[in-house]
Amino acid sequence: MSKLDRSFYLMPTLEVAKNLLGKFLVINGKKAVIIETEAYIGPIDKACHAYGYKRTKRTETMFMPGGHLYIYMIYGMHYCMNIVTEKEGEPCAVLIRGIEGASGPGRVCKALGITKEYDRKDLLSDDIYIEEGIAVKEEEISIAKRINIDYAEEAKDFLWRFSIK
DNA sequence: GCTGCGATTATC
């Protein structure tokens, strides 16, 4: 099966977040089915690290072209894995919240062995990539508010969390 | 150079 190409990651962030459901994430010889995602859209999203195009050492990754990995440490003990979307200069990403067998962004990274080493990696490389997976029907997708972003004011009510029922 | 906190998780 072939890996997804650049054009997949350049679609609108919400489309990518939804379309990632059911795809296979391949890394270290492991293959994981993506079952839950969340979208983060920097230009308009107070919950996003790069809100309002804020550039810092950490958020710099999100300004890369779609199809790269954005990995960051949270609470000093867990890594979170994101897939950068949109064209270069638009800081947007999709957080992988769950794979089959591991629920929660921290657990996903632990299960797959993801660390800071993978930050800025290209998903078109051979080390790690995503390929076509199982088909997910529109009616099998549940849409909800994102989690743990209560500080984000109006953005906390955006329905940007997607999962397979 | 300090200070405070976070896109979480495990355990009470």
Added chain:
DNA sequence: ATAATCGCAGCG
């Protein structure tokens, strides 16, 4: 409900 634990942004 709360502790664990640390990189780094913000401030000055």
